[in-house]
Amino acid sequence: MEHTANIPNTKRLLIWGAGDQGTVALDCALATKKYSRIDFLDIREKGHRQIPGYRIYEEAKENINTLLPSYDEVIVASGSNYLREKKIAQILAAGVPLATLIHPTAVISPSARVSKGCTILANAVINSNAYVGIGCIVNTNAVVEHDCLAEDYVNICPQVSMGGHAKIGRRSFIGIGSTILDHITVGRESIVGAGAVVIRNVPDGVTVVGVPAKRRL
Structure with missing residues (x-):
């Protein structure tokens, strides 16, 4: 059985990813009331x-x-940053608009910028x-404070500050639950462990864990 929401908008959304992140994206998409x-x-x-x-x-x-061009918008729903990048590249190559899903309870400053293909x-x-x-x-309850920068294909887990x-x-x-202090830089392709408190810059391609966060060897 195919789902059709009882709303006036006629936009068709394809969620590329039907695992856990896909169901989360579904709930967010339904909350926006943008899609029929x-x-x-x-x-x-x-x-x-x-x-x-x-x-x-x-x-x-x-x-x-x-398949992709038969939808008005497509969102990639995968917790893997590499898979999201790969699939988004295919969507863009096909000339199909990327969806941006923003839950109605999220608070986004008018001066902030959220790029295409994001799930907030x-x-x-x-x-x-x-x-x-x-x-x-x-993710849920995460805080991206003033003047922060999250580069492309980043995954910010619940309750990150x-x-x-x-x-x-x-x-x-x-x-999840980690803290990155003011003016700190986390490098590319790095991992900050759950609950870590990052008080020093993190180089590219490393994993840090603990309080304060230290490089895991």
């Missing part, structure tokens, strides 16, 4: 879960170049002059 139809396309590397009432296409069986979840805060790059996830002027490099993962 929402379907899923699984990600071959990750498979899919059961999502009753919604159509799920299998990536391995579909012509992506034909419930009660997230993005304050003045902050910038969130393409394909980022800002970023102090003012903090910077997160491309494709980095910021674990």
Whole structure:
């Protein structure tokens, strides 16, 4: 059975990713009340879960170049920064608009900028002059303070707190409940462990854990 929301908008959304992040994206999309139809396309590397009432296409069986343009917008729903980047590149190559899902309870400053392909979840805060790059996830109750920068394809987990002027490099993962102090830079493709408190700059491509956060060898 295909799902059709009882709302006047006629936009059709394809959620590319039918796992855990896909169901989270679905809830966010429904809360926006922007879409009359929402379907899923699984990600071959990750498979899919059961999502009753919604159509799920299998990536391995579909012509992506034909399927993607049949929707008004597409959002990539994967916690993997690399997969989000890969799939978003395919969407852009097909000339299909990227969706940006912003939960209605999120608070975003008028002077902040959220790029295409992002998912901003419930009660997230993005304050003045902050910038969130393409394909980022800002999870539930996360705080991106004033003048912060999150480069493309970053995943900011629930209850993360970023102090003012903090910077997160491309494709980095910021674990649940972690804190990044003011003016701190986390390099590209780095991981901040859950609950860590980052008080010093983090180089590219490393993992830091603990309070205060230290490089895991």
